[in-house]
Amino acid sequence: MRLLTYRTASGTSAGRLEGDEVVTLPYADVGALLADDDWSSRAGAEGQRRPLAGLDLAPVVPSPSKVFCVGLNYLLHVQEGSADVPEYPTLFAKFPDALTGPYDDIAVPGTTSAVDWEAELVVVIGSTVRDADRPAAEAAIAGFTVGNDLSMRDWQRRTLQWLQGKTWDRGSPVGPVLVTTDEVGSAQPDLAISCLVDGEVMQDARTSQLIFDPVHLVSYISTVVTLRPGDLIFTGTPEGVGGARTPPVFLKPGNVMTTRIEGLGEQVNRFV
Secondary structure, three states: OEEEEEEEOOEEEEEEEEOOEEEEEOOOOHHHHHOOOOHHHHOOOOOOEEEOOOOEEOOOOOOOOOEEEEEOOEHHHHHHOOOOOOOOOEEEEEOHHHEEOOOOOEOOOOOOOOEEOOEEEEEEEOOOEOOOOHHHHHHOEEEEEEEEOOEEHHHHOOOOOOHHHOOOOOOEEEOOOEEEHHHHOOOOOOOEEEEEEOOEEEEEEEHHHEOOOHHHHHHHHHHHOOEOOOOEEEOOOOOOOHHHOOOOOOOOOOOEEEEEEOOOEEEEEEEO
16 A cells, blocks of 8 residues: 655645555655554545646655664675774754655755755654564554655754754655555565665665664654654665765755665655
């Protein structure tokens, strides 16, 4: 099943994607749908149909209660940054204001000169979970979507804490759809993941190369804090980021960034 959130004149609405049509669901967004204990059956309900073409897609979950991110979770990305392989997941956070739609323009702030791309598989939580073992963690995953953990490297590296370089307003696209686990599995999907800038491939890897798989991440994070329906976990980016290149390459106004994950779709964001 493929679920999305689209913008309307009065706000947003959840929908189910079927081919080139969207079936409107009676929820404000996918996060509100997931908060329903019976969400998986309610997501299959009939409703008004409308063409996908022309819909303005919002972040698939516009207002999650939490957005966790994982750094240094692909071996070759660890190596390109000359870091040590982590013993435990390297966690940081974003705030919901950082999220933007899969096809939205992204403004390059004048206060940074080092905007970098980071294609990521994003876990979407489907049920409340706390202190979960692996079976409970796996059962709590509703599915996956595409994300880009856009990073302001100059701000990220000001201190040992990364937050200030990671949660800039409307800088992290999420979507276009949530693909449920019955389509892609939930432990460690083996999907091609890539990021292109102006058509040039910058990142090209597979999600099976994650050091800490999605189930491990849900279990680990839920030991610290309760995860709730609609919460997001950006699972980390593979090698090929701009800041690790010689010389470094960063995004500028006019660039078009395409983030793709096999079976989940793609985002296309223009920088302005």
